[in-house]
Amino acid sequence: MPHSTKPFLRALAGETLTPPPFWLMRQAGRYLPEYRATRAEAGSFLDLCYNPDFATEVTLQPLRRYGFDAAILFSDILVVPDALGQQVAFKEGEGPVLTPIRSAGDLDGLSLSGLHDHLAPVYKTVANLSKAIPATTALIGFAGAPWTVATYMIEGSGSKDFAKAKGMMFGQAELFARLMALLIQATGDYLIRQIDNGAEAIQIFDTWAGALPEDQFERWVIGPTRSLVERIRAERPGIPVIGFPRQAGYLYKRYVTETKVSGVSLDPSVPLDWAAAELQTKCTVQGNLDPLLVVAGGEAMDAGIDRVLRALGKGPFIFNLGHGITPPTPPDNVARLAERVKGWKG
Ligand SMILES: Cc1c2[nH]c(c1CCC(=O)O)Cc1[nH]c(c(CCC(=O)O)c1C)Cc1[nH]c(c(CCC(=O)O)c1C)Cc1[nH]c(c(C)c1CCC(=O)O)C2
Numbered sequence: 001m002p003h004s005t006k007p008f009l010r011a012l013a014g015e016t017l018t019p020p021p022f023w024l025m026r027q028a029g030r031y032l033p034e035y036r037a038t039r040a041e042a043g044s045f046l047d048l049c050y051n052p053d054f055a056t057e058v059t060l061q062p063l064r065r066y067g068f069d070a071a072i073l074f075s076d077i078l079v080v081p082d083a084l085g086q087q088v089a090f091k092e093g094e095g096p097v098l099t100p101i102r103s104a105g106d107l108d109g110l111s112l113s114g115l116h117d118h119l120a121p122v123y124k125t126v127a128n129l130s131k132a133i134p135a136t137t138a139l140i141g142f143a144g145a146p147w148t149v150a151t152y153m154i155e156g157s158g159s160k161d162f163a164k165a166k167g168m169m170f171g172q173a174e175l176f177a178r179l180m181a182l183l184i185q186a187t188g189d190y191l192i193r194q195i196d197n198g199a200e201a202i203q204i205f206d207t208w209a210g211a212l213p214e215d216q217f218e219r220w221v222i223g224p225t226r227s228l229v230e231r232i233r234a235e236r237p238g239i240p241v242i243g244f245p246r247q248a249g250y251l252y253k254r255y256v257t258e259t260k261v262s263g264v265s266l267d268p269s270v271p272l273d274w275a276a277a278e279l280q281t282k283c284t285v286q287g288n289l290d291p292l293l294v295v296a297g298g299e300a301m302d303a304g305i306d307r308v309l310r311a312l313g314k315g316p317f318i319f320n321l322g323h324g325i326t327p328p329t330p331p332d333n334v335a336r337l338a339e340r341v342k343g344w345k346g
Pocket of ligand 1: 077
């Protein structure tokens with residue numbers, strides 16, 4: 001493997017860098033006026049995801065302002081169910097709405113056969129970006145983890161308690177296992193294609209990992225992620241994978257050990273000293289400033305940034321938030337954050 005000169009990739013390979021490389025989850029989005037303008041031009045949110053010119057443009061917008069060390073492909077985790085043939089829409093002010101999968105008949109309606117044709121515009125965006133980003137910026141491809149994507153597919157929307165998704169997991173175990181097998185296959189195929197079009201690292205978002213008890217966490221969070229990591233390592237060696245088992249608490253440790261991810265993204269609830277001792281000794285850590293501190297800004301934000309840097313900056317580390325930037329975030333606060341991280345002297 002040639003030694004990378006990109007700080008983000010060096011950190012993922014285990015180097016400690018001062019200052020650490022940084023990017024922010026949801027760095028492209030509604031908090032930026034230029035995003036809102038492109039989004040209005042594109043039409044619906046999915047029209048934006050499937051238009052390579054517009055999707056490339058919104059990916060680049062935050063890089064121009066803040067000089068992040070990584071660009072993340074602009075798309076969504078729910079393009080995979082859409083590509084499998086499920087009806088997916090994003091309703092203004094409501095979030096995602098899907099025709100739910102609740103029976104074997106519903107599942108029979110989904111198929112891998114049109115996956116790559118449907119996702120071709122996303123691959124084109126990745127290819128565009130790999131030419132358009134600055135030479136020291138790394139390009140991250142991503143997908144939702146099978147469990148998190150399955151929650152939306154089964155519930156038909158966001159959920160607070162995952163009653164229907166867990167209902168299927170516990171009560172229709174065979175059907176749930178079939179859906180997960182389909183998602184593991186589709187997600188792997190999708191990520192390999194992103195890599196072939198220029199993605200240099202992969203992040204797997206398991207936003208709802210924290211909803212599962214330990215035995216189901218082991219089977220449906222750790223298991224599918226481990227098989228995706230193993231497949232990428234076998235078929236595209238050298239491409240690092242970051243996992244984000246959000247709100248997994250103490251189970252972060254088993255997740256890291258058993259999936260063998262190259263990096264782990266920490267949500268804001270993960271204690272910093274524990275992460276340094278128990279996780280950063282095993283892989284690169286990424287995180288974990290509370291996104292609401294960036295809405296507040298000022299000295300509260302500065303103190304939060306410094307706490308994270310002091311605790312995690314002495315080992316392999318990528319500065320990030322603990323979850324995505326929220327729409328009310330003032331862009332000037334992000335500029336202040338960027339200056340503070342770039343000015344860190346250890
Ligand atoms: C659970 C999840 C989704 N999508 C995603 C996750 C996992 C990460 C997380 O937990 O945030 C991942 C995602 N979604 C988006 C990105 C783009 C890249 C980036 O981080 O800049 C990424 C990596 C764009 C988006 N995805 C969405 C937007 C807002 C859509 C708009 O412009 O109206 C963006 C910029 C929509 C979306 N997409 C999703 C929901 C629930 C919603 C509605 C809620 C909301 O509006 O924030 C599903």
